[in-house]
Amino acid sequence: MTPTITVFERSPDGGRGLARDMRVRWALEEVGQPYDVRPVSFDGLKRPAHLARHPFGQIPTYEAGDLALFESGAIVLHLAERHEGLLPEDASARARAIGWLFAALNTVEPPIVEREQAPYVEGDQPWHAQRLPLLEARIRARLAQLSARLGEADWLDGAFSAGDLMMVMVLRRIEGIGVLEGFPNLVAYVARGEARPAYRRAFAAQRAVFADGGTTDGRA
Amino acid sequence: MTPTITVFERSPDGGRGLARDMRVRWALEEVGQPYDVRPVSFDGLKRPAHLARHPFGQIPTYEAGDLALFESGAIVLHLAERHEGLLPEDASARARAIGWLFAALNTVEPPIVEREQAPYVEGDQPWHAQRLPLLEARIRARLAQLSARLGEADWLDGAFSAGDLMMVMVLRRIEGIGVLEGFPNLVAYVARGEARPAYRRAFAAQRAVFADGGTTDGRA
Structure with missing residues (x-):
């Protein structure tokens, strides 16, 4: 199944890739896992629907089937444990x-x-x-x-x-x-x-959100 | 094999259990794993022997056989993955x-x-x-x-x-x-x-370091 991650609706750093969704995008690209994106506005971060996914009202979140995760570290580790390419075998x-x-x-x-x-x-x-x-x-x-x-x-x-x-x-x-x-x-x-290459693909994908109409307020 | 963890030679918080070795002690007690302790002085944290174990010159570290780990989160996760009691099966x-x-x-x-x-x-x-x-x-x-x-x-x-x-x-x-x-x-x-009970045992063990001659400077 294709997982869904949440990202900022508008790139807060002008497409520089500093928001925490970039970590998860990069990990997904390293392991070759396609994903869908759910954009969230800054106001949306504080709404009940998003707080149910992320109790601290941040991004990213990760959803796949019945699993919903938050915390970029936990999501990257989850991907690394279930796919090859991000952790050694030993x-x-x-x-x-x-x-x-x-x-x-x-x-x-x-x-x-x-x-x-x-x-x-x-x-x-x-x-x-x-x-x-x-x-x-x-x-x-x-x-x-x-x-x-x-x-x-x-x-x-x-x-x-x-x-x-x-x-x-x-x-x-x-x-x-x-x-x-x-x-x-x-x-x-x-x-x-x-x-x-995986970083570059992830960077281009997050930058596309910026190009598609995001504005910058200079803050990641 | 019995793992060894490093702890402060003198309890910096007067035995209140706020130093990060307490996290590892508690995890070890929850999973029923006995452990040895290597006390490190504040000066010792910056010496090459300790920096080889912990590049940021902190405690705790964890050693078991050929594995040396630092970062309390990583050590707790390592224990939780290898023993029952700290992570659900699902x-x-x-x-x-x-x-x-x-x-x-x-x-x-x-x-x-x-x-x-x-x-x-x-x-x-x-x-x-x-x-x-x-x-x-x-x-x-x-x-x-x-x-x-x-x-x-x-x-x-x-x-x-x-x-x-x-x-x-x-x-x-x-x-x-x-x-x-x-x-x-x-x-x-x-x-x-x-x-x-596991917390209480871990707390008593770290407090014993204090009672054995540790002094307090009020800082964890």
Whole structure:
């Protein structure tokens, strides 16, 4: 059966592919699973029909038959467990790849989201400019550790996995503010992810939503 | 084989059980798996031997045979997949329980950690007192959604699962500041988790580290 995912009706970032549906689109493309899309407006996120699918009123969601899932990490893992291509076969390597999926979401992403949201949450406060260096120093500390672990390898632990998919997407959220750019091996790592055919197909698909009439408010 | 987990050599929260090893201890107790403990000092977290196990220099880690894992979410999921007691058998219910594990870590925990760390990160800044209400409002918004979904149920989706284990531990991090206390069904939910025999055994074990000479600096 063809699964359905929810995405923003209008691309909030102008088609840059930073919204969390991109993670699921990419995973679906990696495993060769076609999917349908249900667009949701920003107002629609708070309506009962959507909250029944996603109690926190976000995207993406995933529906296939009697299964309804939310949380991009859970959806990517679900796909990775049921199809080939996103997790190694060896049990220990598989557990480690899933470890990187959690590291992307629980260790690397939180300080990045804080930095990303700061202008919206407190951009009008007098302390905003003073906090930015603190927020960026926190991200830099995490990236230094990640960069040291990655070294000269192509991917975080052997072959490309769901952990790399998620880490690349998380790192993309800070492109352009000069933090990621201080770690050339991480920049190259992100570029390797973006060069994958499945990534390109997913990116084109989310960008089409933007081209079809989405507007940008600059916020992912 | 008996797995080994790393824990703080000295309980940083005075035995309150808020450090992330408690999540793994609780999971191990739920599935009836004995374990060994390797204490790590705060200085030791940054040493090469520990960074080889955990690239971000944190606890817990998990080692069993040739497998070394980090990230509490990944370790709890690994245990839940290999033992009975933390995930339902039905495939869809299982995927949803894993979804709650991710929701605890990627949607509910980040604003809680921000609030928890604020006094340490910027407690000496003039804006600190002004930011606290913003930080707490963000947590409250998430808890309102979580509370609405939980309703009068005992657990988030059917029987107790790894998702509940993680959510209870995440919610415990904001006990006592008056935010969680505004949602009586969440307070009762946390209490149900704390009343489980496995939780009590795990709590006693981490507290013994404190009693054995740990000191408190008030920070998890």
